[in-house]
Amino acid sequence: MPFSSSSAQQALDVLATRLRQIRLDARLTGRDLARLAGWHSSKVSRIEHGHRPPSAEDITTWCLHCNAPDQAVDLVASLQSIQGMFVAWRDMERTGLKVAQEAVVPLWERTRHFRIYSSQLIPGPLQTGAYIAALLTALMRRRGIPDDIEEAVRVRLEKQRIIETGDHRFAVVLEESVLRHPIGGAEVMVGQLGNLLTMSTLPSISLGIIPLGADRTSMWPPEGFFMFDTAEVTVELVSGHLTITQPHEIAMYAMTFAELAELSVYGKAARALITAAIQSLDEDGPGHNQGT
Structure with a gap:
């Protein structure tokens, strides 16, 4: 193997x-x-x-x-x-999604510095309940796993309490395209982006967004990853969950995150990109006047 x-x-x-x-x-x-x-x-x-x-x-x-x-x-x-360094989804989620969510709680609680990069989805710590439910429902259907969505959503939302408790810091970098991937429909996505605006102002969160027009010659979008202090990195693959613990590999991810952060905009400029994505969803919604 x-x-x-x-x-x-x-x-x-x-x-x-x-x-x-x-x-x-x-x-x-x-x-x-x-x-x-x-x-x-x-x-x-x-x-x-x-x-x-x-x-x-x-x-x-x-x-x-x-x-x-x-x-x-x-x-x-x-x-x-x-x-345990590589766990197939079929093994991790054999009894449902709730257990998989609970399994990482101790890691989250002992981590002080989170570094998170995503090119596809809003990361878990910043997700709304409706966004989580839409994601997990899709996973349940695609992977054919037991339906415990309500319990899994509750556990994931409970994990978010560490954002405002204790000495936890979150450095998050998103590709702007993440803001443009509708998950759960326009209403759910507008709510999610509104929540992102709010959370971006919290003192424990640094939110950077890489604009669509940024020059990517030196650093194109890699796979999404979570860094937990300097102890480990986790990556979600199509087939399973990968845990990386070798120091030289963790250092490579730290360097990659730093380069991605350099490409990002923050503060007012980041919030402008989020607001533009919300406006785009509003304009495309069912109530939009289509030329009449």
């Missing part, structure tokens, strides 16, 4: 190195261990070179035949941590 991040691959390499050292300490060759475990002769080599992730059972068997059963629990825990 290939991993979807160099963070996961590097962690797997560390685990493989530990397993190899255990084998060497037991004075066993790879073929010796494979024979004792009843495996194909190439399995040990593939695991040690990071080409094949071991299962929890593989690790337990490995440690048993290498006279190191006491190390199995720690190594299995490391494996589970690696597996």
Whole structure:
């Protein structure tokens, strides 16, 4: 199974190195261990070179035949941590959306500095209940997951309380196109953009918007991401949720965010872009006079 991040691959390499050292300490060759475990002769080599992730059972068997059963629990825990770096939506949302929302609450609560970039949607901390409901309803239908929309919306709205409590700071950068993507219909979107105007004035929030006409030669739109202090970065992919924890990768996202922030407008100029998007929705709404 290939991993979807160099963070996961590097962690797997560390685990493989530990397993190899255990084998060497037991004075066993790879073929010796494979024979004792009843495996194909190439399995040990593939695991040690990071080409094949071991299962929890593989690790337990490995440690048993290498006279190191006491190390199995720690190594299995490391494996589970690696597996958690990429979680498929079907696994995360198996029992509904509420559990997925609750799972990140501890991370949000311990984070002091959020850096958020989005090229598609208004980010969760700035969403209205109606906008959240529209998004999650679409996800529920597309992914075929249990309907617990009301509970999931409630949890996501409760997470927003940290914006005005404690020492939490949010630096948010949006592409202007985010303001022009109607979610839930014109009425919901107007309400969402109005909320964005209000929240942009809060002392804990720095909202930057990259205008559609900005020169993107040096930095074109990357994937959307959340940075939680300097501890981790999360990215939502089509297939699942990616968690990045390697320091050099986090540094790359921090540098990217800084460059995106440089392209942004703030304050009055940002609010003017939001207001223009609201006016555009009002003009396109059902009550607009279409030339009569």
